[in-house]
Amino acid sequence: MIKNNIILVKKPKLLFINPHPDDGEAFCANFCIQAIRFGWEVHQVLATCDEYGTPIAEFKGKRIQQIRRSEMLKAANAYGKDLNGNSLVKLHWMNYIDGYVPHNKKAIFRLQKFILKLNPDVIIGPDPFIYMDGHVDHMAVGKNYYFALKWMNPTQRPKKMFFFQSLIPDYFIPIKSSDKKEVKYVKKAHKSQWNSFEIDLLNFFPSFLQLPSRLKKGILEKCEGYRIVSFNNDDHLPRGFAKIIFKFFKDKPIGCEEGRLLPKPEHFELKTDPEGEII
């Protein structure tokens, strides 16, 4: 676009679809940092606010929700702020409840409507097929994400679509040694989730589990691995080493262990079926 003899280049728009506050930083911090560095417009939409993300009964519900929301805002600010003091990562909330994210047509079309409205160029969401995090919300959000894209008019889909948390990544973004500190810094914003040692483990495990795919492509350097979204069912079957690794994760749902999701959301006056559009 040319305005007053100045060529205006449209910034690419990137959208992360995250089940919980912390997933963006746990799996995609480097991607987010690189996008911001290149001047992209970055958004994260969060399905829940971790309402059952603690074993401590007194903290469940609105108390932990408040803590995790404030940590998510800190994480968004940790990526940087614009000249007006606004975070460079814009947050949006689906307002579902941790452990209770639905996977149905209503939730798929609600997410699809949001994606079409925001119109991102690049989109990233959880891999619900060959995964390394089998949390019930990751499965539901991953399936909603996949079907929201699959049932979209192909001409309206984002130009690039990726899965995070995949055991068979085929797209790699190197983490430069000079960026390792920043990757750790943004993770630290979620301080009620992880201490420094746990952050180091978190930096190690995904890349360790993705090692066979990396070596296959001859990539030795440290990087984040993503899988390009495909709508061919055969592409969603584990293969090679991933077939063995996936046995540790398949059909072992996390986040719904006995007593974890009790007392029920009504006890905390939390609604599991939020009305209205995602904003």
Ligand SMILES: [Zn+2]
């Ligand atoms: Zn999560």
